Amino acid sequence: MNILVLGSGGREHALAWAIKQNPKCDRLIVAPGNAGIAAIAECAAIDPCDKHAVLELCQQQAIDFVVIGPEAPLAAGVADALRAQGYLTFGPSAQAAQLEASKAFTKAVCDACDAPTAAYARFTQAGPARDYVTAQGAPIVIKADGLAAGKGVIVALTLQEALDGLDEIFAGAFGAAGAEVVIEEFMEGEEASLFILSDGTDIAVIGGAQDHKRVGNGDTGPNTGGMGAYSPAPILNAQVEQKALDEIVRPTIAEMARRGTPFQGVLYAGLMIQNGQPRLVEYNVRFGDPECQALMLRLGAQVLDLLMACAEGRLGDVQPQWADDHAISVVMAAKGYPGSYEKGTVIGGLDMIEENSQQVVFHAGTTAKDGQITATGGRVLNVTARGASLQEAHDRAYAMIEQIDWPEGFWRTDIGWRAL
Ligand code: AMP
Ligand code: GLY
Numbered sequence: 329m330n331i332l333v334l335g336s337g338g339r340e341h342a343l344a345w346a347i348k349q350n351p352k353c354d355r356l357i358v359a360p361g362n363a364g365i366a367a368i369a370e371c372a373a374i375d376p377c378d379k380h381a382v383l384e385l386c387q388q389q390a391i392d393f394v395v396i397g398p399e400a401p402l403a404a405g406v407a408d409a410l411r412a413q414g415y416l417t418f419g420p421s422a423q424a425a426q427l428e429a430s431k432a433f434t435k436a437v438c439d440a441c442d443a444p445t446a447a448y449a450r451f452t453q454a455g456p457a458r459d460y461v462t463a464q465g466a467p468i469v470i471k472a473d474g475l476a477a478g479k480g481v482i483v484a485l486t487l488q489e490a491l492d493g494l495d496e497i498f499a500g501a502f503g504a505a506g507a508e509v510v511i512e513e514f515m516e517g518e519e520a521s522l523f524i525l526s527d528g529t530d531i532a533v534i535g536g537a538q539d540h541k542r543v544g545n546g547d548t549g550p551n552t553g554g555m556g557a558y559s560p561a562p563i564l565n566a567q568v569e570q571k572a573l574d575e576i577v578r579p580t581i582a583e584m585a586r587r588g589t590p591f592q593g594v595l596y597a598g599l600m601i602q603n604g605q606p607r608l609v610e611y612n613v614r615f616g617d618p619e620c621q622a623l624m625l626r627l628g629a630q631v632l633d634l635l636m637a638c639a640e641g642r643l644g645d646v647q648p649q650w651a652d653d654h655a656i657s658v659v660m661a662a663k664g665y666p667g668s669y670e671k672g673t674v675i676g677g678l679d680m681i682e683e684n685s686q687q688v689v690f691h692a693g694t695t696a697k698d699g700q701i702t703a704t705g706g707r708v709l710n711v712t713a714r715g716a717s718l719q720e721a722h723d724r725a726y727a728m729i730e731q732i733d734w735p736e737g738f739w740r741t742d743i744g745w746r747a748l
Contacts, residue, residue: 329352329354329393330357330390330392330393331347331356331357331392331393331394331395331632332359332382332385332389332391332394332395333347333356333358333369333394333395333397334358334376334382334394334395334396334397334398334401334406335358335359335396335397336358336360336362336365336376337362337397337398337692338617338618338657338659338691338692338707338709338710339398339614339615339617339618339620339621340358340361341362341364341365341690341691342621342624342688342690342710342712343397343615343631344356344361344368344369345368345688345690346624346627346628346629346631346632347629347631347635348368348369349629350629350630350632350633351629352632352633353632355389356368356370357369357370357371357372357389357391358370358371358372359371359372359373359374359376359382359385360373360374360375360376362692362695363694363695363696363701363702364690365691366696372389376396376401376406377401377404379405379406382394382401382409382410383409383410383413383415386410386413386415391415393416393417393418393635393636394410394415394417394419395418395419396418396419396614397614397615398614399425399428399429399475399612399613399614400475402419402420402422402593402614403422403426403428403429403475404422405421406419407419407420407421407425407593408421408422416640417639418593418635418636418639419592419593419614420591420592420613421589424584424589424591424592424593424613425613427580427591427595427611427612427613428475428612428613428614429475429613430473431472431473432450432473432508434608434610435448435450435510437580437583437584438576438580441579441582441583442575442579443575443576443579443580443608444575444576444605444606444607444608445576445607445608445609446469446513446514446515446607446609447512447513448513449510449511450473450508450510451508451509451511452507452508452509453498454494454495454498457509457511460511461487461490461494462487462491464511464513465487466485466489467483467484468484468490468511468512468513469482469484469511469514470484470493470494470509470510470512471509471512472497472502472506472508472509473505473507473510474502474504474505474506474507476502476505476506477553478551478553479502479551480497480502481551483514497509515607516600516602517600517601517607518563518600518601518602518746519538519598519599519600520536520537520538520563520564520601521536521537521561521596521598521616521619522535522536522569522572522573522596522599523537523595523596523597523615523619524577524594524595524597525593525594525595525634525637525638525643526581526591526594526595526638526643527637527638527639527644528581528584528591528592528641529581529585529590529641529643530643531573531577531578531643532634532637532646532647532648533569533648534594534623534634535559535560535623535627535650536559536560536561536564537557537559537619537622537623538557538559538563538746538747539554539555539556539557539616540556540740540743541554541555542555543555543661543665543666544740545740545742546742546745550666551666552661552665552706553617553666553707554616554618554619554659555659555661555739555740556618556656556657556658556659556739556743556744557616557618557619557621557656557657557743558654558656558657558718558721558722558743558744558747559619559626559655559656560654561747562746562747563601564599564601567604568599568606571604571605572597572606575606576597576606576607580595591613592638592639593613594614594615594638595611595612595613596612596614596615596616596619597611617707618657618659618710618712619657621690621712622655623655625655625657625685625688625712625713625714626650626653626654626655627648627650628685630648630649633646634646634648653714653715653721654717654720654721655712655714655715655721656712656714656718656722656725656743656744657690657711657725657743658710658712658725658726658729659692659707659708659709659711659739659740660707660708660709660710660711660732660737660739661706661708661738661739662693662703662705662708662736662737662738663736663737665707666706669706670736671702671703671704671705672697672702672703672704673702673703673734673735673737674700674701674703674734675702675703675708675733675737676700676733676734677731677732677733678732681728681732686714686715687712687713687714687725688712688713689711689712689728689732691709692705692708692709693705693708694708694709703736708734708737709734709737711728711729711739712725713725713728718744719748722743722744722748725743
């Protein structure tokens with residue numbers, strides 16, 4: 329088969345790495361890809377949100393199966409355009425991608441299917457929103473409705489922070505994504521993510537993970553896209569997972585089907601767990617990054633069969649096969665991230681690192697230039713390892729980092745601390 333993966337991050341490198349190992353994969357193309365992906369697949373320099381360019385590439389390269397990595401092409405309807413032309417595609421329709429693209433939409437779905445989540449109210453005007461926040465008091469959570477690259481959420485610990493957050497959003501800090509605001513009850517507990525494949529009707533649990541969103545050790549400093557992750561997540565034990573599936577995930581999948589907009593793809597449920605009870609924080613309609621890197625290392629070649637079964641509506645026939653193992657992914661980022669950072673710095677030592685089924689360095693923001701790997705993004709490398717225990721995976725990952733020579737980079741030294 330000829331397979332196309334859309335995206336250019338560490339998530340897509342990990343997906344490509346797993347797919348490539350499956351004997352069903354003859355040719356693998358990633359658009360647009362990065363320097364690490366270029367070492368295992370052909371890269372095509374197109375914009376993954378440009379439906380016309382994606383369709384043209386599929387036609388030129390006789391693509392049999394398309395896997396869409398990031399949320400932007402999904403929300404832009406790239407999966408719809410591909411399916412309309414008969415291409416087998418992994419990823420939800422634009423309508424179903426609303427589960428990530430609109431927080432208000434997700435809240436309405438939760439209401440309709442009684443899924444446990446934070447109490448909330450929606451506003452399109454600053455005055456009533458300010459009155460509501462003042463009446464509720466802090467802590468309280470303010471969210472821009474639309475896609476804001478993970479930055480549209482303000483967890484306000486004081487009333488002033490909440491009011492400032494509202495002003496910022498209504499002043500246009502997130503553009504159209506902030507035209508509507510969702511104000512939520514602050515939920516206490518421990519967060520974990522559950523990844524579920526759905527073909528619209530049946531589901532298959534693909535695994536759980538926990539990530540570290542804050543930039544600094546001890547979970548301090550500003551939020552980021554994620555500085556590291558590990559799988560499995562001890563807090564997501566069998567009972568909590570069963571509750572999350574029964575009370576949140578299955579009702580959501582059924583509600584989406586009932587509305588005539590079935591969800592096909594990977595549903596990433598962000599959960600807040602307190603006293604064994606999970607509540608939904610948010611949905612994403614794609615794999616987490618870097619959670620995906622840890623999951624792919626654990627799953628390996630079977631990923632292609634699972635994604636295809638999902639796209640073909642055959643999930644009822646397949647079961648992910650898990651080894652009793654653990655994986656961890658540590659993000660190396662450019663100094664300054666998530667603020668401004670230097671681009672084009674050179675990363676050394678990568679070709680000396682042994683890569684195998686236990687350890688891989690997935691690339692995120694890298695480019696190959698004059699025979700050297702340079703950093704071109706904020707999050708740059710995802711050093712990923714697995715082992716019989718989380719400690720073993722952890723030690724393997726940090727030993728790889730020792731071999732990487734990148735003075736302009738930094739990383740957290742405590743990924744996995746909660747579980748270790
Ligand atoms: P989201 O983009 O909705 O996942 O929000 C980003 C982060 O904000 C989450 O991972 C949580 O840590 C936090 N958060 C969001 N909503 C709530 C809530 N209702 N209560 C407490 N924390 C929240
Ligand atoms: N690591 C969090 C996310 O992918 O949204």
